[in-house]
Amino acid sequence: MSWLVEHRWPRWAGVVLMLLLILCVVGGFLAAAIPPLITQRQQLIDNAPTYLQHAQAHNSFIGRLNNRFHFIDKLRAAVAAPPSVSVDGILVAGKAVFSALTDTLIVLVLTAYLLADMPRIRTLAYRMVPHTRRPRVILIGDEILAKVGVYVLGNLIISVIAGGLTFAWLMAFSVPYALLLSLMVALFDLIPVAGSTIAGVIVAAVTLTVSVPLCVDTIAYFIIYRLLEDYYLIPRIIGRAVKVPALLTIVAVLVGGALLGVIGALVAIPVAAAVLLIIREILIPRLDEA
Structure with missing residues (x-):
């Protein structure tokens, strides 16, 4: 939005463009996901007898696992069990779907209002500060907002790298549905700490349909990439952009994730950058004068 406004775009046009981009990304992901899921479902139904035969073969890896854990017997028992559909279950499922749709709509509406009214919101917030301290607060506040924006951009760049390498x-x-899986990895990678791990498990499960060695290699690939992302990409791209030391970047993500889960991991680096900026601009000068 800042870039568009600087290039003389009307703010309302920038808001519309941002919302269209968000909808295009979500729609593109659904367009890439739904047809393969439908095709995969039909293929699973057609190939189920073959899969069942391979799973019962005693000389195969999956067959040996089945002999030990009795997966096929448990699956048959689950399929043979009569489905229990209750009014409460339908209400819970409907409530979950309605809640997801409502939350998505609220996020889009809040995004639109924040993009449109951010200058007025920022001005109002600064007017709550005493006049004598207002210039210093405006300087620090604008720099914090700039660091948050740079952090979001850096996080998007890292997610694009994750999706591209996975693709x-x-x-x-020749793993099936490479584009869909890569888009999923890129989206999940936006969540620090846990996102790439969850995506790696899903991708490894898909590669298991190709071969067991490929599944093992894929797990090793995601472990190596995770180390590369945590200890090289994040400190180099995000940590350098927001001017947070590499060690503090990693510690901030770990502490934020431990305290507040996914939300804490998402906001950990901008919060660390804001705290460092306040310490450098306010606390250290006062200590030097003391």
Whole structure:
């Protein structure tokens, strides 16, 4: 929005463009996801007898696991059990769907209002500060907002890198639905700490349909990438952009995730950057004068 306004776009046009971009990304993901899911469902139904035969073969890896844990017997028992559909279950499912749709709509509306009214909101917030201290607060506040924006941009860049590398890996081994899985990895990677791990588990499960060695190699790939992202990409791209030391970047993400879960991990680095800025601009000068 700042870039568009600087290039003489009307603010309302920038808001519309941002919302259209968000809708295009979500719609593109659904367009890439729904047809393969429908196709995969039909293929699973058609190939179920073959899968069942391979799972019962005693000389295969999956067959040996079945002999030990009795997966097939448990699956047959679950399928044979009569479905229990209750009014309470329907109400709970409907409530979950309605809640998800409502939350999505609220996020879009709040995004639109914040994009449109951010200058007025910022001005009102600064007017709550005494006049003598207002210039210093405006300087620090604007720099904090700039660091938050840079952090979001850096996080998007890292997610694009994660999706691109995953797409190259899956295409190299002819894994089905490489584009869909890569988009999923990019979206999940926006969540620090846990996002890439969850995506890696899902991708590894899909590669298991190709071969067991490929599944093991994929797990190793995601472990190596996770270390590369945590200890190289995040400190280099995000930590350098928001001017937070690499060690503090990692510690902030770990502490934020431990305290507040996903939300804490998401806001950990901007909060650390804001705290460092306040310490550097306010606390350290006062200590030097003391």
